[in-house]
Amino acid sequence: MRVPLLVSLRTGPAGTFEARLPRIVSFGYGCRGEIPALAAEYGPKVCFVVGKRSLQASGALNELLEAAREAGLDPVIFDKVEAEPLVGTVDVVRETLLDEDCDVVIAVGGGSVLDVGKAAAALVDSELPTAEHLAGAELPEDGLPVIAAPTTSGTGAEVTPNAVLRDPNTGAKASLRGPSLLPAAAIVDPQLTMGAPPEVTAHSGLDALTQALEAYTSLGASPFSDALAFPAVVRIGVAIRTVYVDPKSWPGRESMALGSLFAGIALASARLGLVHGLAHPIGVEYRLPHGLACALLLPHVMEFNLPACGEKYAVCARALGVGETGEDLLGWVRQLLPQLGVETTLTDRGLREMDFPKLVPAAAASGSTKHNPREAGEEDITALLRHIIDPDSPLPELEEHPA
Ligand SMILES: [Fe+2]
Missing domain, CATH: 3.40.50.1970 (Rossmann fold)
Structure with missing residues (x-):
């Protein structure tokens, strides 16, 4: 199905939103x-x-x-x-x-x-x-x-x-x-990011990509946050491999800095989603840096969220030139991770069912999870984590589209 790009512009009712910004936001080399x-x-x-x-x-x-x-x-x-x-x-x-x-x-x-x-x-x-x-x-x-x-x-x-x-x-x-x-x-100032080593660039960039996607698809999204989150997905998606392989790329570093700034403003207004709800307890339990925890969770949570926000994922896939559907965006994220040196998995890092009683309630209670486009209660999160460990264990069916 070809989804019109206008989906991203929310031409319907604007709803309500609030934005609080620093007194000054200054951007650019120097x-x-x-x-x-x-x-x-x-x-x-x-x-x-x-x-x-x-x-x-x-x-x-x-x-x-x-x-x-x-x-x-x-x-x-x-x-x-x-x-x-x-x-x-x-x-x-x-x-x-x-x-x-x-x-x-x-x-x-x-x-x-x-x-x-x-x-x-x-x-x-x-x-x-x-x-x-x-x-x-x-x-x-x-x-x-x-x-x-x-x-x-x-x-x-x-x-x-x-x-x-x-x-x-x-x-x-x-x-x-x-x-x-x-x-x-x-x-x-993008020049301040020039010295970041490739692993830091990859992990922090994948955090920024996750934040842009979660703010864009959040239940708290508004015309204001969409206007920043959508270009943030595109800026980061286009530049992230460039800065990983060529850390001194001026246009690449500029695009990443702008994308992460836009994603930050968007998430401060729209909030995030289930990746960030899970990233804190999982990061603590398995000693994962925040960006890596987000990167490892992102494709799994996207698969869980597809029935609820596939149209917005499809808009991102088209804008990035990686396909036409939400599944295409998910496929792109899956192949992106190893290209950025992320070869490990959550199971490799120790994820196991006996830890679920520590992980699941904390994730379900998180403010980020409450803004996930697909409702995620403790049973859903348990099923998702089981699916991560054993892909044959099914994800829960979506009972009702949250509109
Ligand atoms: Fe984050």
């Missing part, structure tokens, strides 16, 4: 040069939150520090953010912000770095440890402003009002979510 002047608007004492290595190795951190000092700023640096960050790391940054009386946080790094910067800035005035907020304690209304500059094209954390953290004491991996977590400025 736009990181705007950071010192932006920071100076908030005050001279700035805290750079960065990762452990790559920004230092590329010389970009020195360049940023020099520019900050030239602009009259007084920087302190926190450079101990780990992958899949812990609540305790946020507590340490909060202490630094208070001890140094900082005016603004400048977070430059991958999704983990941006999330730590955002969480620490939002909680700077809280009396409670970060773990209690992750467990549900209310967030303060205001914190410090954050200037967020991503060095990977992945999470879109520079434009989202949430931060994903882990609590080693409870084993929980969850999101802090609220308006105070939204950065004041998003500075998306």
Whole structure:
């Protein structure tokens, strides 16, 4: 069946939607040069939150520090953010912000770095440890402003009002979510992503692709989010192999950065779906980086979702030139993974039925799962996970189209 491209434009009722954006979203090669002047608007004492290595190795951190000092700023640096960050790391940054009386946080790094910067800035005035907020304690209304500059094209954390953290004491991996977590400025300079190694490029890019597809097909999708999520799928889909094989491709890095930015804005408004609902518990249980967990789940969840959102998948397949149907898009995703070095499977990584009691309730309760285009209760998720382990175990039939 040939699906008209207009499906993507939602020519029917617009429904209701809300969009909250950073005060400034700046994009393009060289736009990181705007950071010192932006920071100076908030005050001279700035805290750079960065990762452990790559920004230092590329010389970009020195360049940023020099520019900050030239602009009259007084920087302190926190450079101990780990992958899949812990609540305790946020507590340490909060202490630094208070001890140094900082005016603004400048977070430059991958999704983990941006999330730590955002969480620490939002909680700077809280009396409670970060773990209690992750467990549900209310967030303060205001914190410090954050200037967020991503060095990977992945999470879109520079434009989202949430931060994903882990609590080693409870084993929980969850999101802090609220308006105070939204950065004041998003500075998306594709040049900052040039140094990402191929594996990081592949995993973060597959996270961005998943986010674009999930925002596009989410129950919370609107004309606003579609206008960003659909081109995000196309930009990322066209460029992801290019940047994997040619990390210095300027047009490829630009397309990925723009796609992940668009996907981030779209998901902040539309929310996500079952891949992200499952990626947190599965990532924690089998120690998978977030992007890899998403990549391994994506084709299985797409197969489950096909009866509910096949038309939108078909629109993406046509736009990418990979076929005419939703099944064609699924086939393209399946063959894309090994081309990006993703040869492993969830079963290889340990997925087994005895872990379902830990995985299924957490996935079913997730806000992302509640926005999945096909309703996914505990029985459905159990059947899906069984199907991943044993393809002969059937997926549940779709009883009713959710319209
Ligand atoms: Fe993600």
